[in-house]
Amino acid sequence: MREIAEGFAAALKMIARLDADLVQIVLLSVRVSLSAVILASLVALPLGAALAVFRFPGRRAVVVLVNALMGLPPVVVGLVVYLFLSRSGPLGFLGWLFTPAAMIAAQTVLVIPLIAAVARQSIAELWTEYEDELRSLGVGPLRTLATLIWDGRFALLTAVLAGFGRAAAEVGAVIMVGGNIAHVTRVMTTSIALETAKGELALAMGLGILLMAISLAVNIAAYAINEAARGRAAPEKA
Amino acid sequence: MTRPTIRFAAAILALTALALPAGAAERFITVASTTSTEQSGLFKHLLPVFEKKTGIEVRVVAVGTGQAIKLAEKGDADVLFVHHKPSEEKFVAEGWSIKRLPVMYNDFVVVGPAADPAKVKGMKDTAGAFKKIAAAKAPFASRADKSGTHLAELEFWKAAGVDAKTASGQWYKETGSGMGPTLNTAAGMDAYALADRGTWLSFTNRKSLEIAVEGDPKLFNQYGVMLVNKAKHPHVKDKDGQVFVDWLVSPEGQKAIAGYKINGQQLFFPNANQAGA
Numbered sequence: 001m002r003e004i005a006e007g008f009a010a011a012l013k014m015i016a017r018l019d020a021d022l023v024q025i026v027l028l029s030v031r032v033s034l035s036a037v038i039l040a041s042l043v044a045l046p047l048g049a050a051l052a053v054f055r056f057p058g059r060r061a062v063v064v065l066v067n068a069l070m071g072l073p074p075v076v077v078g079l080v081v082y083l084f085l086s087r088s089g090p091l092g093f094l095g096w097l098f099t100p101a102a103m104i105a106a107q108t109v110l111v112i113p114l115i116a117a118v119a120r121q122s123i124a125e126l127w128t129e130y131e132d133e134l135r136s137l138g139v140g141p142l143r144t145l146a147t148l149i150w151d152g153r154f155a156l157l158t159a160v161l162a163g164f165g166r167a168a169a170e171v172g173a174v175i176m177v178g179g180n181i182a183h184v185t186r187v188m189t190t191s192i193a194l195e196t197a198k199g200e201l202a203l204a205m206g207l208g209i210l211l212m213a214i215s216l217a218v219n220i221a222a223y224a225i226n227e228a229a230r231g232r233a234a235p236e237k238a
Numbered sequence: 239m240t241r242p243t244i245r246f247a248a249a250i251l252a253l254t255a256l257a258l259p260a261g262a263a264e265r266f267i268t269v270a271s272t273t274s275t276e277q278s279g280l281f282k283h284l285l286p287v288f289e290k291k292t293g294i295e296v297r298v299v300a301v302g303t304g305q306a307i308k309l310a311e312k313g314d315a316d317v318l319f320v321h322h323k324p325s326e327e328k329f330v331a332e333g334w335s336i337k338r339l340p341v342m343y344n345d346f347v348v349v350g351p352a353a354d355p356a357k358v359k360g361m362k363d364t365a366g367a368f369k370k371i372a373a374a375k376a377p378f379a380s381r382a383d384k385s386g387t388h389l390a391e392l393e394f395w396k397a398a399g400v401d402a403k404t405a406s407g408q409w410y411k412e413t414g415s416g417m418g419p420t421l422n423t424a425a426g427m428d429a430y431a432l433a434d435r436g437t438w439l440s441f442t443n444r445k446s447l448e449i450a451v452e453g454d455p456k457l458f459n460q461y462g463v464m465l466v467n468k469a470k471h472p473h474v475k476d477k478d479g480q481v482f483v484d485w486l487v488s489p490e491g492q493k494a495i496a497g498y499k500i501n502g503q504q505l506f507f508p509n510a511n512q513a514g515a
Contacts, residue, residue: 197418
């Protein structure tokens, strides 16, 4: 238990010193997870909206599948992405393995189901409100999806933040396709795993506290942007 | 577009710019190696010297020997640097590399709880100590991950005439993880474990663990280096990879290896010129 208290001390010391290695690790973590979440959102938000709006055979099966994939173990995603990106795999020619690009790819795959499932839920609620109006106006399918995503953007932020949380917190996928290479693919979570492996528990705990602080900062920023945007959007509607 | 829309678009654009991967990498090679070399801090000591001299960045993927060999066979590394001679010789025999070069050695130690329930402390015969641990049913934490250390451990059980696998889940704990995590487990449950001395010396979460058996010639742990065969994987960076291999076995590289110390203790002993190593 002593390590937890020492972890706070270690975290404070790290922040006070702010050495170049740590800054690099933190920036890479944020860069990789943010890229993954943006890419995933580009796929997952339209996918979630489509599942909420369109009726087609097998829709329920797809919804259940997407929900189930929220529980994808990161290490399995890592393994599959590794096999694709390996020089012996179909995408080996890209030379992405053991680079941040591979880590972004793995985290993107990891969080698409989560963002899509949460997005589907909130857009389904919006759809019950909008359905009659949009239908009576004769709005086309693509335009319908765009309208729902835009009008539901504040609720959808929660889906995107959940995706960011899952991406930033996972270690199994990035360690597999990134290789935890110092100064190249080492991120917060893989550093924590490495320091724990070395028995440096207080240092590992300190990094963990720092990771939580960063996650908190991202969420505060998102909340603030959300509030500000809501404040601007409201009078416009009125 | 309305003002909020423009702001929203600008925010997304800014985020994307921040998130985009940095520019293409410079000159580098990828080395598949073991956790013992990484976690003991050897690479952190060695690589800056090499990089400064040659301008070639060395990217180390540190995993167990089994996984490192698999990575190299799949063409995901340019150089393989591991420690299990029979596996390395098989790697060369199968054509994945043209040649294996001995680089250095360190040694394994058997660590155990200070209370020493199996009464093995101070023994010089590892197989004998393993036999006593099994007889006492004292907890033993095994890597169980096909790493070089795990393969060495299995050879000691064989020499002791003990089938430890049958006690798996009882006194024989198969952690399936790296050296550090296995030592963390051993420290947590007062278990014995086989560890490489490098990782042990740099390991800080020892609790009551201490060295129980050391100095047995059979505890000797040889490291070898191999350049992945370009004929098998045409994209292998053979020129820069060869520069690294040559440097490791050169007088300069060997001196750098000998110069790595923790608390004044030398961890790895260069022996590139020793016949048959």
